[in-house]
Amino acid sequence: MDLTFSPREEAFRIEARRWLAESLTGRFAPLVGRGGPGDEHELLEGRLAWERKMGEDGWTCLAWPREHGGRGATLVEQVVFLEEYARARAPGRVGHIGEGLIGPTLLLFGTDGQKRRFLPPIARGTETWCQGYSEPNAGSDLANVQTRAELVGGDWVVTGQKIWTSHAQWADWCFVLCRTDVVAPRHRGLSYLLVPMRQPGIEVRPIRQITGTSEFNEVFFDGARTPREHVVGEVNGGWQVAMATLAFERGASTLGQQLSFSNELRAIVETARASGAARDPLVRQRIAQAWIELRIMRLHALRTLSSARDGKLPREIMVSKLHWSNWHRGLGELAMDVLGAAGNVKSPENELLHRLFLFSRADTIYAGSSEIQRTLIGERALGLPR
């Protein structure tokens, strides 16, 4: 056991911190602290420019091999960068679906041609992605996907509807889970297609959420086309690919989030100090518990970096999403309790904590709801019968 960062990792941290401090200036200065949950649709032009700046200076896709535009960074270095990124309150990433989900999926399952075509623009920050998984009747039960794709000439022709699609308004590409064999058992008739978003066969309709804002969309495919070679993995073998992408999503280190969580908790503490709630023993207990669990979350995430990764997801990683999402939802409730009656007033001062309260309700739903997580943990980590 050695719970310290090595000199090399500390040097990397200083390099990242310096680059962030130097870069988040001038035209990028207004982006500081922006584009997080509830704010994802704001300042888009600036944030797309920021993605390109990151790409030019080599700070995207750190984990990828150099030949595909990455740095071949270690897990710990990735974590260090995420921590520094959050510490600098750098803007919410527009490129994270490309970098974190489709990129790693292509590295694992993509053809050489797909890697050459799609990875460099992600690393350069010039193409962004969205994820076409959920449908009105395929949420937790993802294998129920009904969106059809058929080969017509040299193209896949896609027809159907996706929902809860973040970033669809501006993404250049979408990875779409489609049914390509209606006769086969449902897990065996799906294919994983890469579809360009800017075409007449696609319509994006924003969904207004409980926040009043619209980060999610419905995406309607009506004869949308993509070339035959843009299928990842085998035709009708898309389920395996989709599950790998989901594992990247759920296993994604929460270390980057944690400094924003810390900023939120700090805002709660400052609110409590100002209102006098900080003297209430019950509030003190809850703030302390929130702080304790946030610290444990960081330790836990660091611990998972040294978990054995021999194919099977270790159980300490499987519990992460359920833990942080519940904690964060509870933090939103604590925020409102600390605000008290004043919390019912919409005001600029209350905006951050309102956003926390409302957005954290989604945390226990997306990327596998808490109910799905518990079932997965029960069956895969504890070996309970189905």
Next chain:
Amino acid sequence: MNFSLAAEQTELQRSARRFFASRCTSADVRAAMASERGWDEGAWSSACELGWASLASLGWVELCVVMEEAGRSLACVPLFSNVCLAANALRAAARLETSDALDRIESGSALGTLVAGADIRARQDGAECVLDGEALHVVDGHTADVLVVAVPDGSEGLYVVDAGAVGVVRRKVPTLDETRSLASVTLRGVRVPVANHIGDRAAVARAVHRAAVALAAESLGGAERCLDAATEYAKTRVQFGRPIGSFQAVKHRLADMLVVVETARSAVLWAASVADTDDLDELAVAAPLARSYATEAFFRCAADSLQIHGGIGFTWEHDAHLFLKRARASLSLLGTPADDRETIACLVVDTEAAWT
């Protein structure tokens, strides 16, 4: 950055698990519960042969590895009192003139414990110190030969007192958790040489924090054992023609138990490694953090395990109640989770120290 145990630590974990599985079975634990001593003399002398009386000399990670295994079996040996309290306190003391006491405890030839009570006072009288006061919940206090007394105020610090000294009255108290014996210890004008005042306030703090980390490790072991037992039962107990673990109400409860067990493990590993450093400020955070989280994890797992076991879990014959009672008692041994959280709140709410 590596949380994995080293090869020797993993080997220690294996041998501890083997030892407790064979020497601290449910029958052994129950026999010890019924005895006046409260622990198993044969098992303890075997543990001493393995060198476990001097575990505190190895390091806190190693000690926590063994305490976790002890917690898994509610081990009927005085490891907590002797090693985590007495040897720990003697080692935390700035002065080791009384290394004789430490040698005796770590060789297994004497038993020790820590006596901590809010109203214990000490005063100097010439070449002697005079101790007065009472501590109500002294772990294994009735069988200890050496008492390390923590005095909170006045001539504060740690004192070494012979349990047989004039003015020392010890009385075993009946406890709800019969797997860990407690005694009341009264000190009436007990005189010791000045040299027996072996540690200052910082030594008391270090000793108490390290003991809290050891309790967290023991609780983690208890929590995981409860989870394992409940999981196993849920796989085999059939109702409505199916194993009950196939029902979501049961499956999801077990999943929540795993969340607290795994996160508690991360907390305990960290706290143990902090206890091995000289950073008392960090330890002052790590100890209450790990103790409050792990003891609550243990209680929750013990309670949920009993629930999953259903009626059989409510019987005397089944071990579920032993874990429930140990978990409940550990929630208020040397402090409570609410105390720990208030300690943290003083840092987090009242100062900026925690936010840098």
